Amino acid sequence: MLAVATRVFMAADTEPSMRAIAAEAGVGIATLYRHFPTRESLVDAVYQDQVIRLTSGARDLLGELPPTAAMRRSMDLFGEWIATILDAGRAAGDFRSDVTTEDIAASLIGIFIVAPPSGQHARAARLLDLLMDGLRPVR
Structure with a gap:
């Protein structure tokens, strides 16, 4: 659900509804609310997930690539991360x-x-x- 929520937040021109996120994830709205009781809790979970991916991603990249290639790939990921967080924050009305x-x-x-x-x-x-x-x- 987090991956779908992240993707929906990034693609939306306006604030996506919780119902739209649930439908995209292939779950019922009650399932989404059971895991994320408020929009803010979903946005926070997306943010936390992105932070974890960013920090663990650097270590993972070093395990897969030479340092220079890992640094270059991490630059791409950092730009994507900022955009994701900014979009999620806008959707929540925080930014x-x-x-x-x-x-x-x-x-x-x-x-x-x-x-x-x-x-x-x-x-x-x-x-x-x-x-x-x-x-x-x-x-």
Whole structure:
């Protein structure tokens, strides 16, 4: 169900319904709600799944490919990961609709240039928190 939800969130131009996600997954709506009682719980599960795939994926790639090829493939996967999370966050109403994947990538590059996580963890964390605040819609 998570793989289907991820795919539906990514492909949707508007916020997909839980019913549409259940139908795409080939399960009843009650089954979907039994596993994910709210839309937010589904979005959170998609996010957590993507984080796990991203972190374990790097180790898996190193097991399959030489380091340079693994690094290159991880770059592709990172871009896909940002897009997936952004789309899921938009669908849940957690992120502004005008923010692009490119905006996030450029922001991360800037943050890590001025505050490398290895040397300035506190500053990087503060800047990342500010970035997250900027992604949220004004309420």
